[in-house]
Amino acid sequence: MFFKSSKINEFRLWGLLFTLFGMGLMILGTSGIVFWGQAGKWFAGVFMVIGMIAMLLSVGVYFWAGMLSTSAVILICPECNRHTKILGKTDRCMYCKTKLTLDPNEATDLDEGITEKA
Structure with a gap:
């Protein structure tokens, strides 16, 4: 174990990190529109998609931790x-x-x- 905590809590921690990473990428993407105007739309679109994928990964990790928790x-x-x-x-x-x-x-x-x- 990496952080010396219970395995279920470590899975939840990784889910939280993916959530924060995804939200951070989406916020960074919207800053492209603010600073570059029309040219920043592509930048925003790419970062929104990557952030959405990270958010979906966090949902998967939380679901997996929940399923493991029911059989623990x-x-x-x-x-x-x-x-x-x-x-x-x-x-x-x-x-x-x-x-x-x-x-x-x-x-x-x-x-x-x-x-x-x-």
């Missing part, structure tokens, strides 16, 4: 005691960013590490 396993985080969703075998808590796993082979127990050092 819900469990209670041992750190913050809140319900969180987990995708795959390992994920992070959506609230406190604690590493969670459903695979007992990948789980670590902090108490065992303390007793081994002592």
Whole structure:
């Protein structure tokens, strides 16, 4: 994972970034009309189409994150005691960013590490 957050929240973050990128491109495109007049219409048209494609990508990412969210396993985080969703075998808590796993082979127990050092 890239940002050390839950996988569902990362998908939503990418959807938000695509939305902001698409809107920024569309605003940049309309500035072509303001600054160049008639010649800026082509500039505006191109940037409007690219911005629209980025907005459609964001809709796709949000839809994909929503579909993944409906099939995610819900469990209670041992750190913050809140319900969180987990995708795959390992994920992070959506609230406190604690590493969670459903695979007992990948789980670590902090108490065992303390007793081994002592």
